Amino acid sequence: AQSVTQLGSHVSVSEGALVLLRCNYSSSVPPYLFWYVQYPNQGLQLLLKYTTGATLVKGINGFEAEFKKSETSFHLTKPSAHMSDAAEYFCAVSRGSTLGRLYFGRGTQLTVWP
Amino acid sequence: DAGVTQSPTHLIKTRGQQVTLRCSPKSGHDTVSWYQQALGQGPQFIFQYYEEEERQRGNFPDRFSGHQFPNYSSELNVNALLLGDSALYLCASSLGQGYNQPQHFGDGTRLSIL
Numbered sequence: 001a002q003s004v005t006q007l008g009s010h011v012s013v014s015e016g017a018l019v020l021l022r023c024n025y026s027s028s029v030p031p032y033l034f035w036y037v038q039y040p041n042q043g044l045q046l047l048l049k050y051t052t053g054a055t056l057v058k059g060i061n062g063f064e065a066e067f068k069k070s071e072t073s074f075h076l077t078k079p080s081a082h083m084s085d086a087a088e089y090f091c092a093v094s095r096g097s098t099l100g101r102l103y104f105g106r107g108t109q110l111t112v113w114p
Numbered sequence: 115d116a117g118v119t120q121s122p123t124h125l126i127k128t129r130g131q132q133v134t135l136r137c138s139p140k141s142g143h144d145t146v147s148w149y150q151q152a153l154g155q156g157p158q159f160i161f162q163y164y165e166e167e168e169r170q171r172g173n174f175p176d177r178f179s180g181h182q183f184p185n186y187s188s189e190l191n192v193n194a195l196l197l198g199d200s201a202l203y204l205c206a207s208s209l210g211q212g213y214n215q216p217q218h219f220g221d222g223t224r225l226s227i228l
Contacts, residue, residue: 004156034216043118043204043219044157090156100145100208100215101170104156 004091006105014113019063019078021108023091026072031093033074034102035065038088047089050074061085086112116141118220120205126226127195135190135223139207146188147217148180149204157204163188164210192225200227 007022025031032051036044048059055067065076074091088109092102119138127133139146145164149157159172163182177193186207192199202224206217 036219041221043120043221044206046216046218049216092156100147100210100217101159101162101172102147102149102157102206102217103159104149106154106156 004093004103004105006089006091006108008108009106010109010111012111012113013081015083016080019076019081019085019110021076021089021091021110023065023074023076023105024072025074025091025093027093027095031095033065033067034092034094035059035063035074035076036090036092036104038090038107040087044090047076081110081112083112083114086110118205118207118218120203120220120223122223123221124224124226126228128228129195129197131195132191132193133195133225135192135203135205135225137188137190137205137207137220139186139188139205140218143207143209143218144186145208145210145215146182146186147206147208148188148190149206150174151202151204151222153201160190195227197227200225 003026005024034049035047048057050057050067058064063078088107090107091105121136147162148160151157161171162169166182179191182188202222204222205220208215208217
């Protein structure tokens with residue numbers, strides 16, 4: 001069974017501060033991991049993905065995430081928050097046997113204060 | 115290059131009615147998945163279509179059905195609407211069913227049941 005836990009439904013940071021959004025997964029086999037961002041009244045946009053290879057993955061808009069198998073985590077970070085980063089962020093996993101089906105976490109709402 | 119397009123953007127129905135939502139995948143994509151996103155929740159997988167057949171299905175009742183056309187576009191049909199069906203319905207497309215293929219999402223159809 002797949003499950004994704006996003007710790008903290010709301011995260012607030014000041015502009016220029018570090019952004020850290022947490023994601024833990026449970027999977028009986030190595031998963032493929034994704035972070036998506038959703039702006040108000042829009043669909044989901046892919047930020048980054050981990051499939052195989054390097055465990056530190058760089059994405060768009062300055063975001064990156066590190067796959068840590070021992071901790072079953074895939075936390076999303078950005079060194080310096082910008083006002084435009086305010087949005088809902090979703091962590092998702094998939095694995096081969098379910099052919100691309102994505103299992104999403106409940107999301108983390110990021111607020112950026114000026 | 116057109117992305118995933120969904121229609122209509124908003125829809126209001128009453129309990130017991132039937133609804134059809136439409137999706138055109140991103141150019142070059144042949145696989146379409148549908149997700150339901152209730153307010154404050156992460157998207158939940160409904161089903162996936164590939165080569166005009168339903169390939170896998172999430173935990174949704176038979177009231178939810180779909181179709182994929184030869185041009186890869188897809189429809190989601192929901193019968194006997196319930197208040198709990200109120201949600202944002204997202205269509206995602208990808209090239210093939212591979213678990214490592216990123217899914218591209220449309221902006222969704224907001225369905226409200228009165």
